[in-house]
Amino acid sequence: MEIIHISAECYPVAKAGGLGDVVGALPKYQQKLGHIAKVVMPMYRTKFLEQNEWEVDGTGSAYLGDWNFQYTIIREKTNKLGFNLYLVDIHGLLDREKIYGYDDDPQRFIAFQIAVLDWLKQWHHLPDIIHCHDYHAGFVPFMLKYCIGYRSLSNIRSVITIHNAQYQGWLGWDKSHFIPEWDPWKSGMLDWNDTINPLASAIKCADKITTVSWSYLEELRYSANGLENLFEYEKGKSVGILNGIDADVWDPATDSYITNRFSVAGVTRGKAANKKVLCKEYGLDSKLPLVVFIGRLVGEKAADILADSILAALYALQGNMCFLVLGSGDPHVEWQLTTITDRFADRYNVVIGYNEQLSHQMYAGADFLLMPSRVEPCGLNQMYAMRYGTVPVVRSTGGLRDTVIDMGDEGGYGIRFNHASVDDVRYSLERAAEVYADKKKMSAMRKTMMQVDNSWDRSAQQYMEVYESLL
Ligand code: ADP
Numbered sequence: 001m002e003i004i005h006i007s008a009e010c011y012p013v014a015k016a017g018g019l020g021d022v023v024g025a026l027p028k029y030q031q032k033l034g035h036i037a038k039v040v041m042p043m044y045r046t047k048f049l050e051q052n053e054w055e056v057d058g059t060g061s062a063y064l065g066d067w068n069f070q071y072t073i074i075r076e077k078t079n080k081l082g083f084n085l086y087l088v089d090i091h092g093l094l095d096r097e098k099i100y101g102y103d104d105d106p107q108r109f110i111a112f113q114i115a116v117l118d119w120l121k122q123w124h125h126l127p128d129i130i131h132c133h134d135y136h137a138g139f140v141p142f143m144l145k146y147c148i149g150y151r152s153l154s155n156i157r158s159v160i161t162i163h164n165a166q167y168q169g170w171l172g173w174d175k176s177h178f179i180p181e182w183d184p185w186k187s188g189m190l191d192w193n194d195t196i197n198p199l200a201s202a203i204k205c206a207d208k209i210t211t212v213s214w215s216y217l218e219e220l221r222y223s224a225n226g227l228e229n230l231f232e233y234e235k236g237k238s239v240g241i242l243n244g245i246d247a248d249v250w251d252p253a254t255d256s257y258i259t260n261r262f263s264v265a266g267v268t269r270g271k272a273a274n275k276k277v278l279c280k281e282y283g284l285d286s287k288l289p290l291v292v293f294i295g296r297l298v299g300e301k302a303a304d305i306l307a308d309s310i311l312a313a314l315y316a317l318q319g320n321m322c323f324l325v326l327g328s329g330d331p332h333v334e335w336q337l338t339t340i341t342d343r344f345a346d347r348y349n350v351v352i353g354y355n356e357q358l359s360h361q362m363y364a365g366a367d368f369l370l371m372p373s374r375v376e377p378c379g380l381n382q383m384y385a386m387r388y389g390t391v392p393v394v395r396s397t398g399g400l401r402d403t404v405i406d407m408g409d410e411g412g413y414g415i416r417f418n419h420a421s422v423d424d425v426r427y428s429l430e431r432a433a434e435v436y437a438d439k440k441k442m443s444a445m446r447k448t449m450m451q452v453d454n455s456w457d458r459s460a461q462q463y464m465e466v467y468e469s470l471l
């Protein structure tokens with residue numbers, strides 16, 4: 001089978017969060033299963049672009065509204081990622097430093113999708129499946145079915161994976177001229193509440209919808225940033241498939257980002273050595289339990305209650321815990337997290353920014369990983385933490401609920417709580433401090449969680465079954 005993934009992110013080319021990790025891994029595992037998987041993404045100005053060799057695979061021109069733009073599709077020459085990687089270069093529009101955050105993002109991603117389909121039209125054969133990821137690729141299912149210029153592609157089946165339904169890419173109808181000419185009877189397939197909504201359009205038009213965990217699929221029917229009824233209506237073609245983790249990238253026994261590598265048998269010693277290095281670097285007391293938070297500092301992740309929760313736990317535990325936070329996002333949250341550094345100098349530190357290497361060192365060196373997320377479609381951090389023997393402390397939601405078993409339950413290795421509130425987090429951290437004192441239990445939990453199979457092997461197979469059901 002030949003599958004084309006269309007995405008705004010793909011690790012290690014460009015990553016803002018878990019979407020990048022998934023698109024960097026799933027195609028590799030599909031290739032391993034004997035299929036042809038290709039990833040097409042915008043050509044941003046990244047290090048990966050500079051450091052690798054490329055060849056031109058296609059060129060063409062298309063219209064975005066009145067603007068006739070030229071595009072070039074380049075392919076990475078060496079198959080470095082384990083699948084064919086294509087970048088779409090649209091000069092002046094996509095070749096920028098950041099992935100998102102520009103005023104013209106809607107135009108950028110529409111032009112990207114137009115260029116991809118225009119290029120596919122030039123192929124001598126049709127791929128079997130176009131797999132779209134999030135709203136950045138959300139117009140594709142509509143374009144395949146209803147845009148006049150893409151009729152030759154209309155037999156290709158499409159799948160939309162919802163990594164995060166909070167972001168929908170809304171667009172006023174005044175911008176409808178950016179979308180290539182379509183069958184006017186089908187305008188409703190673009191619309192949700194009098195707005196053009198690419199995510200809603202993909203949900204309506206794709207042949208199959210997948211969400212990145214089972215619980216998230218359930219939750220979307222009552223909490224989907226306005227799309228609840230649509231998810232309820234389309235439940236017949238929806239399926240939850242839990243993300244996996246890339247076992248080549250996230251393996252404490254081989255990870256080149258960490259100083260002390262370890263496997264299951266040597267977990268206690270290995271983690272202690274990594275913790276020492278980390279605590280020294282960030283001025284923390286390595287004898288105390290170390291709790292880390294890694295992620296986007298936004299409301300979905302409940303980052304706004306982080307500073308207060310950390311303070312509450314430090315008071316409740318009389319300072320017998322250490323914290324290290326890594327993230328960036330909401331400036332007010334960044335400020336909150338920065339100002340509290342003075343209050344508990346050797347107990348708390350924060351790094352504002354994005355740092356892939358430090359994140360690996362934190363998964364390896366921490367005792368606990370905190371995720372109080374309000375919304376967590378899947379969450380990869382908790383699975384990385386588990387692979388590195390770090391106890392996940394998570395709110396019971398979405399993929400966190402599907403992947404973490406509370407230590408009070410049979411076979412459990414984590415700590416779960418119900419509310420994204422200071423009280424629930426503080427109470428859970430008190431539980432963490434208690435179990436930390438029980439060396440035997442800690443060691444047993446670490447060993448259990450490190451052996452949980454969260455690799456992509458299983459989920460990649462489930463995606464193949466979804467595709468097969470469409471052919
Ligand atoms: P989301 O995609 O919603 O941000 P996920 O848990 O799916 O959440 O994935 C987050 C990914 O981004 C993980 O690989 C995590 O390690 C990484 N990450 C998030 N913030 C940072 C940061 N500041 N520095 C390094 N890595 C980060």
Ligand code: GLC
Nearest residue numbers: 018019163376377378379380
């Ligand atoms: C989104 C979600 C996150 C998920 C990731 C990868 O960014 O917020 O929970 O793990 O996509 O699917």
